[in-house]
Amino acid sequence: EVQLLESGGGLVQPGGSLRLSCAAPGLMFSSYAMGWVRQAPGKGLEWVSGIEGNSRRTYYGDSVKGRFTISRDNSKNTLYLQMNSLRVEDTAVYYCAKSHSGWLVDYFDYWGQGTLVTVSS
Amino acid sequence: EIVLTQSPGTLSLSPGERATLSCRASQSISSNYLAWYQQKPGQAPRLLISVASNRATGIPDRFSGSGSGTDFTLTISRLEPEDFAVYYCQQYGTSPSTFGQGTRLEIK
Numbered sequence: 287e288v289q290l291l292e293s294g295g296g297l298v299q300p301g302g303s304l305r306l307s308c309a310a311p312g313l314m315f316s317s318y319a320m321g322w323v324r325q326a327p328g329k330g331l332e333w334v335s336g337i338e339g340n341s342r343r344t345y346y347g348d349s350v351k352g353r354f355t356i357s358r359d360n361s362k363n364t365l366y367l368q369m370n371s372l373r374v375e376d377t378a379v380y381y382c383a384k385s386h387s388g389w390l391v392d393y394f395d396y397w398g399q400g401t402l403v404t405v406s407s
Numbered sequence: 408e409i410v411l412t413q414s415p416g417t418l419s420l421s422p423g424e425r426a427t428l429s430c431r432a433s434q435s436i437s438s439n440y441l442a443w444y445q446q447k448p449g450q451a452p453r454l455l456i457s458v459a460s461n462r463a464t465g466i467p468d469r470f471s472g473s474g475s476g477t478d479f480t481l482t483i484s485r486l487e488p489e490d491f492a493v494y495y496c497q498q499y500g501t502s503p504s505t506f507g508q509g510t511r512l513e514i515k
Binding site: 400 | 440442444450451452453454457463497499500501502503504505506509
């Protein structure tokens with residue numbers, strides 16, 4: 287069974303930074319693209335960022351481009367999302383999700399439990 | 408980007424009834440790369456269907472997906488109490504991948 291274990295969420299002031307992590311123990315991690323999908327309170331799902339298995343290609347949604355950076359450490363089976371210049375509208379539950387394949391654009395077959403990021407003064 | 412519009416926004420049905428959820432795309436979805444997810448309160452989304460009609464591992468056969476091009480449907484043949492949740496479609500045929508706004512399936 288694939289496990290995705292997120293951490294790093296919390297309360298941060300506008301303009302602040304936060305780094306999310308997602309550990310995937312036991313997974314052939316480098317074989318799969320990974321992504322971050324967020325869900326604002328009471329809202330739908332938004333694909334925020336993605337990264338291929340070899341980190342060659344990445345994706346950022348327009349709402350986070352230039353502020354967020356996705357990365358991965360395949361030796362540690364861990365995915366990261368560095369979030370800078372946070373805004374109130376970034377408040378959401380952030381899900382780590384595993385792509386079905388190594389392709390950057392694919393469906394997500396496993397999801398983490400989510401970590402809440404609250405941006406507020 | 409491709410916009411997915413799900414209808415209805417809310418569907419009120421009783422256990423045992425048949426549910427039909429729609430997902431319409433603003434342009435044709437390449438290779439019918441459309442997925443469906445179920446999300447219950449406080450939980451992460453769960454994959455139900457990929458490539459428009461392929462059930463994911465462990466998904467009961469009362470869930471079925473159909474459609475092509477721009478019009479797709481998720482059907483739940485006989486609703487069980489645990490099926491009442493929010494359902495999302497996602498297209499992954501064209502970058503960026505996008506999600507529909509969701510359909511809430513509630514108990515009547």
